[in-house]
Amino acid sequence: MLQINNLHASISGKKILNGITLNVNPGEVHAIMGPNGSGKSTLAQLLAGHPAYQILEGEIKYEGNDLSELEAEKRAQAGIFLAFQYPIEIPGVSNSYFLKTGLNEIRKSRGQEPLDAFEFLKLIREKMKLVEMDESFINRPVNQGYSGGEKKRNEILQMAVLEPKLAILDETDSGLDIDALKIVAGGVNKLRNSNRSIIVVTHYQRLLNYIVPDFVHVLMNGKIVKSGGKELALELEEFGYDKIKVEVENGVSV
Amino acid sequence: MNNKVTDSLSSPIENILNKFKIFSENGFASEPNWLKTIRENSLKSFQKLGFPSQKNEEWRYTNINSITKLNFETSSNKEFLNYSKQSIYKYIISDSYYLVFVNGKYLQNLSNPPKEEGVIVNSIKDAIKLFPSEVENYFSKNIDLEANSFAALNTSLFDSGVFIKIKENVILSKPIELIYISQNQENIPQLISPRNIIVIKNNASLDFVEQFVTNNSNKNLTNIFTEIYLDENSICNYLKIQNEVDENYHIANISVSQKTSSKFFSFAFSAGSSISRNQMALKLFGENSDTNMNGLYISTAKQLIDNHTFIEHTQPNCTSREVFKGILYDNSHSVFNGKVYVHSAAQKTDSKQTNNNLLLSDNATIDTKPQLEIFADDVKCTHGGTVGGIDANALFYLKSRGISPKSAEALFALGFASAVTETIENLNLRRFVDNLVVSKLEKCHGNISLPIIAHYH
Numbered sequence A: 001m002l003q004i005n006n007l008h009a010s011i012s013g014k015k016i017l018n019g020i021t022l023n024v025n026p027g028e029v030h031a032i033m034g035p036n037g038s039g040k041s042t043l044a045q046l047l048a049g050h051p052a053y054q055i056l057e058g059e060i061k062y063e064g065n066d067l068s069e070l071e072a073e074k075r076a077q078a079g080i081f082l083a084f085q086y087p088i089e090i091p092g093v094s095n096s097y098f099l100k101t102g103l104n105e106i107r108k109s110r111g112q113e114p115l116d117a118f119e120f121l122k123l124i125r126e127k128m129k130l131v132e133m134d135e136s137f138i139n140r141p142v143n144q145g146y147s148g149g150e151k152k153r154n155e156i157l158q159m160a161v162l163e164p165k166l167a168i169l170d171e172t173d174s175g176l177d178i179d180a181l182k183i184v185a186g187g188v189n190k191l192r193n194s195n196r197s198i199i200v201v202t203h204y205q206r207l208l209n210y211i212v213p214d215f216v217h218v219l220m221n222g223k224i225v226k227s228g229g230k231e232l233a234l235e236l237e238e239f240g241y242d243k244i245k246v247e248v249e250n251g252v253s254v
Numbered sequence B: 001m002n003n004k005v006t007d008s009l010s011s012p013i014e015n016i017l018n019k020f021k022i023f024s025e026n027g028f029a030s031e032p033n034w035l036k037t038i039r040e041n042s043l044k045s046f047q048k049l050g051f052p053s054q055k056n057e058e059w060r061y062t063n064i065n066s067i068t069k070l071n072f073e074t075s076s077n078k079e080f081l082n083y084s085k086q087s088i089y090k091y092i093i094s095d096s097y098y099l100v101f102v103n104g105k106y107l108q109n110l111s112n113p114p115k116e117e118g119v120i121v122n123s124i125k126d127a128i129k130l131f132p133s134e135v136e137n138y139f140s141k142n143i144d145l146e147a148n149s150f151a152a153l154n155t156s157l158f159d160s161g162v163f164i165k166i167k168e169n170v171i172l173s174k175p176i177e178l179i180y181i182s183q184n185q186e187n188i189p190q191l192i193s194p195r196n197i198i199v200i201k202n203n204a205s206l207d208f209v210e211q212f213v214t215n216n217s218n219k220n221l222t223n224i225f226t227e228i229y230l231d232e233n234s235i236c237n238y239l240k241i242q243n244e245v246d247e248n249y250h251i252a253n254i255s256v257s258q259k260t261s262s263k264f265f266s267f268a269f270s271a272g273s274s275i276s277r278n279q280m281a282l283k284l285f286g287e288n289s290d291t292n293m294n295g296l297y298i299s300t301a302k303q304l305i306d307n308h309t310f311i312e313h314t315q316p317n318c319t320s321r322e323v324f325k326g327i328l329y330d331n332s333h334s335v336f337n338g339k340v341y342v343h344s345a346a347q348k349t350d351s352k353q354t355n356n357n358l359l360l361s362d363n364a365t366i367d368t369k370p371q372l373e374i375f376a377d378d379v380k381c382t383h384g385g386t387v388g389g390i391d392a393n394a395l396f397y398l399k400s401r402g403i404s405p406k407s408a409e410a411l412f413a414l415g416f417a418s419a420v421t422e423t424i425e426n427l428n429l430r431r432f433v434d435n436l437v438v439s440k441l442e443k444c445h446g447n448i449s450l451p452i453i454a455h456y457h
């Protein structure tokens, strides 16, 4: 599904990613953890095609094809989805309007008929149930005036509607209360299947109790310094990043 | 421009003086003396002022040279027979009363004036005949005709328009819509000078719409002057739609007077004409009054769209809010000048003004100028403005959901616009404006199709 090889990248002339290598197969869930500023969101945004990031070295392959030249909308049409750490407000554009346009452009790119207003409404209502969102959000402007948690739920709603092949969830758990966390994680789990890959960026082991990952990676200074199974998250929870820092400094093999 | 206009030897201003002479010997002769005097004085003012030049601070950004060169004909007695219900249907806002005018001439058979109790609607000329002193009471009461050349020109020459009065305690059930169609008359530019007087008595309420459109290409100048008088505790919602074709000219003066505890809301949508100026002057004469002056302008091609607003607080405890938004394309030029003046007596004034501009072309120009003049010490007055393109993060967010850049830009522009059109409370009026915005933006963004704005909660 996704192959990242020795990826080096920068923004505004500042180098952030320093040789990331990551392989994600269909159906796998990978968790990426790491200290603030280590480059997790940079990687996520770069995968989604944010034009501000510059690839200096290495490559990203998605379904066997090089991603680097592909515009963000083409990536979305190819099945990549990013749930933003900080979802963007679009004043005056209603949620349904926004999502319907996106979904229909994605459908069009796949040679599918667009959904009409009625079919779309039926779909969005059904998906809203998945993340237990109030129907009033259908007509509210995108993310404007939403609470932090509502924004995160809205991201997962979008994922549910767009049905991506590769979903990158950037700190979807932060800002969610305990109940909302369960609901959102439950929603994500329902979207989990053998064809869909998910990358979960998080600071907290708690989320991984609900969305159980196949692999956990630790990102530090723009580099994956340690990978393991779900138990690695527990270890991090207990010892923090200091232990890994020491391991890395001492050249302990990962 | 090789039409009959340039054949004339007299200058445009001499031409106007001649028109006045002919009118005063005919149509104006039977008018009451007070009006004759005002007309004569207005003509003198206009003669003295001439057309405003850019040396005039109020016209600094607005070059109207192409208007001043034209030798206008003034509305003839031509009958306009080529109009059917069918042809005007698209201008009618659903569930409203409407009056249709072509080059200022009232088309009775196509109109649907209100017949409710407590509402008076007359042509201005009939009103002058039927109740001259009432008209006199509300005539040019809140404008300085010696300083405003287009208002003076209108006052000296007007021969069309309406007088509307909503009596005490009357809440009109539907909006009254005035549809002004500007039509080509043998390629001779017409000077169309409607004069409207709207009076809303104590505790009364009115939704009032002026819509300006064209059915064919012309170089007419619509020079309208509308006066709105709100008595105590009254409400007026005023919608102006300026959607004439891109070749013609549009100058509007709107003067509003508000008494105690009255509420005024206005929305000015400007998208048409080659040069247009919307000049609104509002005066708060009574305490506890509330004003909202909003608008949206969309300029394309080489259009010049100018919105000039002036809000004057003379009494304490009044609120004024103003939000104007603009979207600029191509080589167009828009001007926003918003002045708020707070007299020393107007303590506890609460005033806020915002002007946001979305610049979608490197060749478009916006001149935005907020002005606050405050002579009271206990007031809350703010203004703010922005000029910018589409937010890069928003664009990325839209694209990351599969939306093509072209649709993303259009969607962003539509959102930008609808965040201000949604302040129009009456849903029929809002929908009507939203539809105009959608079809305009669809054209501006390369004939993509935009869904109709969804949020009608």
Ligand SMILES: Nc1ncnc2c1ncn2[C@@H]1O[C@H](COP(=O)(O)OP(=O)(O)OP(=O)(O)O)[C@@H](O)[C@H]1O
Binding pocket: A011, A012, A014, A016, A034, A035, A036, A037, A038, A039, A040, A041, A042, A043, A085
């Ligand atoms: N536009 C920019 N210009 C300069 N530096 C930037 C820019 N954007 C991000 N950075 C820097 O890149 C580094 C990585 O940021 P990134 O957002 O990827 O971190 P993160 O791992 O997601 O952190 P957090 O856990 O706090 O979300 C940070 O040091 C950040 O300050």
Ligand SMILES: [Mg+2]
Binding pocket: A040, A041, A042, A085, A170, A171
């Ligand atoms: Mg981050």
